[in-house]
Amino acid sequence: MKAEKAVTQKIAKDIAVSILLYALPVVLMFGTFYITGARPWLSYIPADAKVEGGSFIAQVFNHLGTWGLPLIMLIVGIVEFAYGLYENHWSKNERILDIVCFVVPKIVIKPFIAYTILKLLPLVLPDGKNIFGWVPFWWGFLIIAVADDLTQYWYHRLHHQLPWLWRFHRTHHSASYMGMAMASRQNFWYTIFFSQTYLTTTLVYLGLGFPALFVKGIKSLITTAAHSSIKWDKPFYTIKWLQPIGWVMERLISTPATHHAHHADTDGDGVGHYKGNFGNMFFIWDLIFKTGIITRQYPSGYGIKHYKQEEWYAQFLWPVFKSKKKGSELHRHGPMVGDAVTVTTENNNDDKTKDTGLPGLREIARV
Helix, strand or coil, rough: HHHHHHHHHHHHHHHHHHHHHHHHHHHHHHHHHHEEEEEEEECCCCCCCCCCCCCHHHHHHCCCCHHHHHHHHHHHHHHHHHHCCCCCCCCHHHHHHHHHHHHHHHHHHHHHHHHHHHHHHHEEEEEECCCCCCCHHHHHHHHHHHHHHHHHHHHHHHEEEEEEHHHHHHHHHHCCCHHHCCCCCHHHHHHHHHHHHHHHHHHHHHHHHHHHHHHHHHHHHHHHHCCCCCCCCHHHHHHHHHHHHHHHHHHHHHCHHHHHCEEEEECCCCCEEEEEEECCCCCCCHHHHHCCCCCCCCCCEEEECCCCCCCHHHHHHHCCCECCCCCCCCCCCCCCCCCCEEEEECCCCCEEEEEEEEEEEEEEEEE
């Protein structure tokens, strides 16, 4: 009970700090305007931003507010899907799960959400189209990058720290390997309620489409690279003249070393840190809120130690479909995070509590 209260108090305190962080880029922008005397909103005439030229790409960007954005999301989804299918750790069940988690959100859900919202916003906010088009590109980029990624940090963190939310995120941590093939491995409902697609689409309508897409593109590259099985950040730790760059990089953005630690199957070896390192694009949130560790090492194993190879449909659509594997958290009578799970062996009947590799869950094992 005391531990739960401490977690709740820390979350409340960190949320208060987050409110200041959300406001900071906006305050800095208007502070700059005040100092320089700039008043861009006074001279701006709302109009659709145009890309010069008659090419297909120009037409896509000139129609972001209608069919352009859904088409971009569809194309990006197909490309990420094609380049993600390279891992060789798949059983049939795992292969189907990864493919479904790639295809449905990226090629179906996100384009559909974008298209639907762009149809609804003119009805809900008829005077809102391009209302923030006066915001300079780089200020828009900074504001959106902070708002988008800090929100995702909290969305991610709460799914680890609040037991009743964990099972909606568990699918992402069930993979026993790292790589682009599992980067989008998420429960359907985790994806549906994730803010990025809604935020990007709304910002396109409000006139901040270009900075919003720029943030989305950079974030996609960073998060995909952080999940990569290729340890591309290692030279920044081992080559002397690259080490200063590596020192800054690993504190600013997510890298394989810091994000692989979050996917480790143990938290007790000084390398794995599944109870932290929640940052997606930016790792700096973990430093600010003291939820991160930096070791420049990579875990020896990934996933969930007591993973039961639950059916792909249960992992993707829980709680609509539940697993048939007894003892699984996705089973109809499965334990919630924090409950004890009994595992027996044939050696003897002594009970022992051990870390399972899952946030908040400890396992009673007979050894």
